[in-house]
Amino acid sequence: MLPNLVELHYMNSIDDFKEKIKRLSRKEVQDFIIENLNEDITRLILKGSPFEDISIKDIAIQIESKLKIKKKLPTWFNADSVIYPPKLNLEQTSSEITANHKSKIIDKNSKVLDITGGFGVDDFYFSKRAKQVTHIELNDELSLISKYNFEILGVSNIFSVNGNGIDYLKNSTKTYDWIYIDPSRRNEGKKVIQLENSLPNIIENYKIFEEHCRQLMIKTSPMYDLNMGFKELKGIREVQIICIKNEVKEILWLIDWREFNYKNIKIYNYKTSNQFSKFEGNKNEEIQLNTEFSLPLKYLYEPNSGIMKSGLFNTLSVKYNLKKIDLNSNIFTSNEKIDEFPGKIFKFIQIIKTKDLKKKFKSSGVNLISRNYGMATLEIQKKYKLKTSGKIEYLIFTKINKTRIIIYCQRLFD
Numbered sequence: 001m002l003p004n005l006v007e008l009h010y011m012n013s014i015d016d017f018k019e020k021i022k023r024l025s026r027k028e029v030q031d032f033i034i035e036n037l038n039e040d041i042t043r044l045i046l047k048g049s050p051f052e053d054i055s056i057k058d059i060a061i062q063i064e065s066k067l068k069i070k071k072k073l074p075t076w077f078n079a080d081s082v083i084y085p086p087k088l089n090l091e092q093t094s095s096e097i098t099a100n101h102k103s104k105i106i107d108k109n110s111k112v113l114d115i116t117g118g119f120g121v122d123d124f125y126f127s128k129r130a131k132q133v134t135h136i137e138l139n140d141e142l143s144l145i146s147k148y149n150f151e152i153l154g155v156s157n158i159f160s161v162n163g164n165g166i167d168y169l170k171n172s173t174k175t176y177d178w179i180y181i182d183p184s185r186r187n188e189g190k191k192v193i194q195l196e197n198s199l200p201n202i203i204e205n206y207k208i209f210e211e212h213c214r215q216l217m218i219k220t221s222p223m224y225d226l227n228m229g230f231k232e233l234k235g236i237r238e239v240q241i242i243c244i245k246n247e248v249k250e251i252l253w254l255i256d257w258r259e260f261n262y263k264n265i266k267i268y269n270y271k272t273s274n275q276f277s278k279f280e281g282n283k284n285e286e287i288q289l290n291t292e293f294s295l296p297l298k299y300l301y302e303p304n305s306g307i308m309k310s311g312l313f314n315t316l317s318v319k320y321n322l323k324k325i326d327l328n329s330n331i332f333t334s335n336e337k338i339d340e341f342p343g344k345i346f347k348f349i350q351i352i353k354t355k356d357l358k359k360k361f362k363s364s365g366v367n368l369i370s371r372n373y374g375m376a377t378l379e380i381q382k383k384y385k386l387k388t389s390g391k392i393e394y395l396i397f398t399k400i401n402k403t404r405i406i407i408y409c410q411r412l413f414d
C-alpha cells in the first residue's frame, strides 16, 4: 500500500533531518564549530555560513547548545562529532553527576525502559550497568539526535524508539526490571512542577506502569512538594534528594509495587563527581523525635538545601546532638565541632546590634543569611548599606523567641 500524504511528508522530513545530521557531522563542519566556540554568535551569524549545504542558523544552534552543556555534560562536550538539539531541549537533561548516581540505583544486567528519553543522558549511564535500555522519545529530531550520539559515544545496548512512551506501553505485553520517567516539566510553553501537569501525566497513567515493571523511578522537579508525593504516589520504597554543591537538582521516587508507602528519605550532596555526603531518615520517625533549644553556643550549623527540603530536622539534631536556636529558623548549635555535618559550619563570634553593623563591617564585606527575620537579604543589605563580598564573615539575621537578633559568625571550611 502507498503511504498517505501526511506519512509521506513525515518520512521526507525525517530523511531530511538524517541528511542534516550527516552534513553537520562532517569533519570540516565540526572543526569550524570548535574553532568558533568562543566567537560572538551574532557576528558569526552575520558573516554567514562557509558551507553551501549548511545554514549558519544550524551551525549557531550547535555552538550555543555545545556551550550550554560544557559543565553539565563533559563527556558529550569532549566527544568528537556529537550533534545537539536546540538549547531548549537541553534545559531539562540530567547532569552527568546525577545520571551516574541514578545508574547505581538500578540492578546490574537489568532491563530498563525510559519512556521520556530526551537527549539520552540518563540512558547513557543506565546502559553502563543495564543489559538493555530502551529509549523512547516523542520528538522526532531529538530521537534521531540521541540515537546518532549513542553510536558516536560507542554505546551498543540502547534501543531507540521514536514515539509516545505511554502508547508504547499500552501496545506492549513486555515487562521491565525498571521503568524510568523524567517527564517534561514544560507544558504548552509554561514551566510546571506538579506531576499531573508534566508530560506525560504520571498520575493518570500510574496503573500502566505497574503492569509493565517491577520497579519504577520517577524524577521530579526540586520544587515538587514531598508531602504531595507521599499522597499521590503508591508503593514508595524511598525518596532520594540529589544535590550538587548544596543545590537540590533532582528528587527521585523509587517505587516498588510490593512496598507499602515508606517515608524513607536519603539526601546526597555531591561536592565533585565522586565525592558526596549522605544523610538519611524517615518522615514517620521524624515526628516522634524532639529537638532541644539553646542560645548560640560555640558553633552554629546550617543544614544543606537537601536536608532543608527533606524537613528531617529532628533526625539531624538527634544524630549530631545539636540544639536549635529557635523553633522557626533551622539554625542549629553545639559546643562541639562536628566536621562531618552535612551543611555549613560556623564559629560563633557575638551577637551584634543593628547600630554597630556599619561601624563593624564598614570596610570589609560580609555574607548575609536571613532566616525568619522578616526581611530578604537584599533588603537587609540595602537598609544597612552592607558590602556582601566577604569570604568567611557571616551575619545571620534571625529571631529567637520572636525577637530579632543578628548573629556574627565565621564560616569554617572543610
Ligand SMILES: C[S@@+](CC[C@H](N)C(=O)[O-])C[C@H]1O[C@@H](n2cnc3c(N)ncnc32)[C@H](O)[C@@H]1O
Binding pocket: 092, 093, 094, 095, 115, 116, 117, 118, 119, 120, 121, 122, 123, 136, 137, 138, 139, 142, 163, 164, 165, 166, 182, 183, 184, 185, 199, 200
Ligand atoms: C526532561 S526530558 C528527559 C531528559 C532525559 N532524562 C535526559 O537526561 O536527557 C523529557 C522528554 O520527554 C519527552 N516526552 C514527553 N512526553 C513524552 C511521551 N508521552 N512519550 C515519549 N517522550 C515524551 C519530551 O519530548 C522530552 O524530550
